[in-house]
Amino acid sequence: MAAPWRGPGANDVSSAAALLSVADLSIRFGGVVALDGVSFEVAAGKICGLIGPNGAGKTTLFNCLSRLYNPQRGEIRFDGRSLNGVARRRIAELGVGRTFQNLALFGTMTVLENVMIGTHAIAAGGFIVNGIGLPFARHQERIIRERALALLEEFSLVDVAKARASDLPFGTRKRVELARALALEPKLLLLDEPAAGLSHEEVDALRAEIQAIRDRRGVTILLVEHHMNLVMRISDQVVALDFGRVIADGSPAEVRANRDVIRAYLGEAA
Amino acid sequence: MLNLELASSAEATSGAGFNARRAAMVVLGLIVVGLPFGLSGFRVFQLSQVIIYAIALLGLNLLTGFNGQISLGHGAFFAIGGYSMAILSAKFGVSYWFAIPVAGFLCFGAGFLFGFPALRLGGLYLALATFALALAVPQLLKFKPFDPWTGGVQGLLLSKPAAPLGLPLTRDQWLYFLCLLGAALLFWFSSNLVKSRIGRAMIAIRDHPIAAETMGVDLALVKTTTFGLSAAYVGVAGALSGLTVGFVNPDSFGLFLSLSIVVGIVVGGLGSIWGMVVGALFIEFVPNYADQISDVLGEGAKALPWAIYGVLLILIMYAAPEGAAGAGRSLARHGRRFLPRRESPSRGT
Numbered sequence: 001m002a003a004p005w006r007g008p009g010a011n012d013v014s015s016a017a018a019l020l021s022v023a024d025l026s027i028r029f030g031g032v033v034a035l036d037g038v039s040f041e042v043a044a045g046k047i048c049g050l051i052g053p054n055g056a057g058k059t060t061l062f063n064c065l066s067r068l069y070n071p072q073r074g075e076i077r078f079d080g081r082s083l084n085g086v087a088r089r090r091i092a093e094l095g096v097g098r099t100f101q102n103l104a105l106f107g108t109m110t111v112l113e114n115v116m117i118g119t120h121a122i123a124a125g126g127f128i129v130n131g132i133g134l135p136f137a138r139h140q141e142r143i144i145r146e147r148a149l150a151l152l153e154e155f156s157l158v159d160v161a162k163a164r165a166s167d168l169p170f171g172t173r174k175r176v177e178l179a180r181a182l183a184l185e186p187k188l189l190l191l192d193e194p195a196a197g198l199s200h201e202e203v204d205a206l207r208a209e210i211q212a213i214r215d216r217r218g219v220t221i222l223l224v225e226h227h228m229n230l231v232m233r234i235s236d237q238v239v240a241l242d243f244g245r246v247i248a249d250g251s252p253a254e255v256r257a258n259r260d261v262i263r264a265y266l267g268e269a270a
Numbered sequence: 271m272l273n274l275e276l277a278s279s280a281e282a283t284s285g286a287g288f289n290a291r292r293a294a295m296v297v298l299g300l301i302v303v304g305l306p307f308g309l310s311g312f313r314v315f316q317l318s319q320v321i322i323y324a325i326a327l328l329g330l331n332l333l334t335g336f337n338g339q340i341s342l343g344h345g346a347f348f349a350i351g352g353y354s355m356a357i358l359s360a361k362f363g364v365s366y367w368f369a370i371p372v373a374g375f376l377c378f379g380a381g382f383l384f385g386f387p388a389l390r391l392g393g394l395y396l397a398l399a400t401f402a403l404a405l406a407v408p409q410l411l412k413f414k415p416f417d418p419w420t421g422g423v424q425g426l427l428l429s430k431p432a433a434p435l436g437l438p439l440t441r442d443q444w445l446y447f448l449c450l451l452g453a454a455l456l457f458w459f460s461s462n463l464v465k466s467r468i469g470r471a472m473i474a475i476r477d478h479p480i481a482a483e484t485m486g487v488d489l490a491l492v493k494t495t496t497f498g499l500s501a502a503y504v505g506v507a508g509a510l511s512g513l514t515v516g517f518v519n520p521d522s523f524g525l526f527l528s529l530s531i532v533v534g535i536v537v538g539g540l541g542s543i544w545g546m547v548v549g550a551l552f553i554e555f556v557p558n559y560a561d562q563i564s565d566v567l568g569e570g571a572k573a574l575p576w577a578i579y580g581v582l583l584i585l586i587m588y589a590a591p592e593g594a595a596g597a598g599r600s601l602a603r604h605g606r607r608f609l610p611r612r613e614s615p616s617r618g619t
Contacts, residue, residue, distance in 0.1 A: 066484055092486035104481035106474045108541075117470045121486025127495055130466035131459040137466060144467070184486075 018077075019044040019220045020188060025064060025074035026244075034060040035071065036244040042237065044187075047214055047221045049235035049252070051228070053264055056241040058224040059101060062192050065222075066098055067091055079187060092121035097186035099177040101193045101224075107166035111157055111176050114165050115148040118183025151179040155209075171202045175209075182213065188220045189213070195227040203227060207234055232256060240264070302450065306443045314442040316554060318514045321449040322507045323550035325456055327534040328543065329503025334532075335540035336464060337496045338476030339388060340396050343403030345528030347377045347501040349411065351508025352518040356426040357419055359513075366431055366513055370452065373509035374502040381501020385494030404528040411520035425519030428512055445514045452510055456503055461543050472496055473541070504531070537586060539595025548594035556582060 018041040025038040035057045042048040050058050063069040065076060067088040076083040078094060086094070097118070106114055123144060125137045152158045155175045160168060165176060174194060181189060194210070195203045207230055214221055225231045231238060231252070238255040240248040248258040255261055306314045330344050354373035358364040364372075384403070388396050411420050420426070433444035463469050471492050474482035483489055512518045530553045538549025560579040567574070590597035 068480065068484075088483050089486050089488050092484060098484060100481065104478050104484070106477035106481065108477055109470070109473055113470055113473075117467070117474055117482075117485050117487075120467055120471060120474075123467050125467065127463065127468055127499065130468045131463040133462040133466075141466060180485075 018042060019079055020065075020222065021077045022061070023075050023077070025061070025071050025076065027060060027064065027069055027071045027073075033244050035064070037074070038241070038244070038246055039074075040239045040246055040249050042188075042220060042222060044220050045214070045218050046236040047210070047223065047234055049231035049238045050222060050224045050241065051226075051231055051238060051255075051261075052241035052247075055243075056264075057244040058241055059192060060244075061241070062098065062190055062222075062224060065091075065096065065190060089121075092184055092186075095184075095187035096190065097181035097184055097188070098190035099174070099181050099192055099194060101196065103170075103173055103177060105165040105173055105176060105180070107164065109165060110162050111165055111168070112145075112148055112152065112161040114176055115151050115157075115179045115183050116144050118180040119144045119147065120184075122184050148179075148183060151183060155179045170197050171199070174198065174206075178209070178213075182217070182219075185217070186219060188222065191221060191223045191225075193224055193226065195225055195230050203230055206230070210234055306439075306446045311440060311442045314440075314446050315514065318442070318446045318449045319511070320547075320550045320554045321446070321453045322511045322514065323531075323534060323553055324546045325449075325453050325510070326504045326507035326531055327538060327546040327549045327553075328456065328460055329500045329507065330531050331535045331538070331540065331542065331546060332460060332464075332472070332503065333496055333500035335535055335542065336469065336476065337472045337493065339493065339497065340393065341400040341500075341528075342397050342532060343400030343405075343407075343528050344501070344504045344531050345523050345525065346400075346403045346407035347381060347504040348508035348511070348527060348531075349407050349518075349520070349523035350377050350380055350501075351505030352512035352523065353411065353420060353426070353508075354505070355509035355512040356428050356518045359428055360426050361419070366448075366509075370506060370509045370513075374506040377505025377508075378498040378502035380505075382494050382498030384501070385497030388497055389490055389493055401525075401528075404525050408520040408524050411523075420520075423520065425517060425522075428516050428518070430513065430516045445510075449510050449514065452506060456506065457543060464543065468492070533583065535593075537583075537593055539593030539598075542593065542595030545593055545595030545598070552586075 021041040023039050025035050026033070027035045038057070038061065040048075050061065052058050060069060064071050065078075065083070067083065067086060071084075078096065081094075083091070083094075106117065109117070123140055125134075125140065130137050149158075149161070152161050155178060157172070157175060157179060160172060165173060168176070174197075178191075178194070191210070195206055198206060210221065210223070211234055213219060223231065223235070233252075235252050238248070238250065238252050239246060240255055240258065240261045242260070242264040247260040247264060248255045250258075305317060309317070326344065326348060329347075330341060333339050333341055333344075351373040354376050355366070355369050358369040358372060359366060384400075387399065391399055410416070412423050413420075414422065416422075430441045430445060431448075432441055433439040437444065439447070464472070471482065471485075471487040474485065474487060475489060475492060479489060508523075515522075534549035534553045535546065536549075537552045538547070539545035557575065557579055560575040560582065563578050564575045592599075
């Protein structure tokens, strides 16, 4: 089905630089409207924070981006192509890596293997090639291992390389997920509440880590986060959602001063 | 795409440990090759059965242990393999060199197709669907209109092949080596596979299917192909079994066989390759020993071999909940503690 509607900025000059553009995205579950005409754009190389009270639709939006959910209306364009109708497993290949709110590591695999499987989408060779162990497959395997080991080094995970993922403390597992998502060298990194459940010190380290990831790799980052301090300090752009609608979109300072945003948060707190 | 440039190829293998391992492998290999020359024909036949079971167990373990799909019906693929072998050789005079791979391919096809409905069934529901397969296949083999092919309730006879090239081996010895050759190839293939990106994808699907898909794993393709591969292994085992026994019969491929294969992979260790040899030894020999123990216990216990088998099984599950492979791992861990620590030269700072 062709997308019936294109975002307001679809033909703008500014959209040429947008790596990700979400236009009029709507999805409902039964009678509940989870996303209602959500539109925004993220420029390449930027960190975009996605905020909003619980149930605002942040994770739903992420799940539309990873094609776990199928939106009923609207379009997501990534790197010049529409993601509508793209198979879930193709998303990684296109260059989108993600982490999960409640962690989705492969529990019985080692940390090293977890990071190695991050390259699955960009590696080649099926059952026969790998079963026979053709030189090509062995060579590729060595490269995957090298790359994974470099990531373990980067995220201080070398000491736990051989440990089972499920045996590790929560904060460490979050770093493993981050390393796994980066193994495919994504253009866009989706982080779903990376600070949730972390201690104060760990959040500080995470902030430095996220910025370093962007600076070293030039990867665009879309971040769902409740930790306001973190979002406001690292984001170039902040998008606020409430009841499935965008209520503010701009620089951290603009969004912080936005009346609707204040109302949404105070309303929830009261 | 993945850049196929290797940054540094410092691939140092720690010398001493590697050599000791290799020496142990050579000794083990010599024993395995030498065994049929020191044993009676019947014992050699039993060892061939062990090798055949090991192949079948490895097949089911690829599916259940590595990929997380439960099958209670793999006896059906064993039957398809055995009957393919028997029909090809008895009705068409096809050489077993050709018939064994054909049995494997036929079972691959059957397993691959069964993999599609399996995609929609998880856990216990898949167990039930495969259970139905285990129930249905032996009956289909007895189905009257198929009699000209299957031989009906009587089954089919095969002639045990003599050793080729004038090798000085008895038929049982030759069949042992034939089974060993098949097992060597299939174990080699699997151990390569499970260490590769495909193996990681199989395990990832078992651990967390949604995350696996987010990594770019094609769930449907990997699951159906694994089902096919698993069935192919069991099919080859069935073909070798038909040849080694010299006879196929619907009742030898019943539910009991299907369940024995499941018992074997659990005893050997889910997600293990070499543990399957232990699982195979268990399902070949323990029922016999249970029988002997029940004889020792006297007249009153005569009818209890399966109760003894059951008790043994429960005890083993208590002693080694992760099967032989898990027990081996923890033994190695404890053993290492008593050895002097050796600094590996390649890791000096």
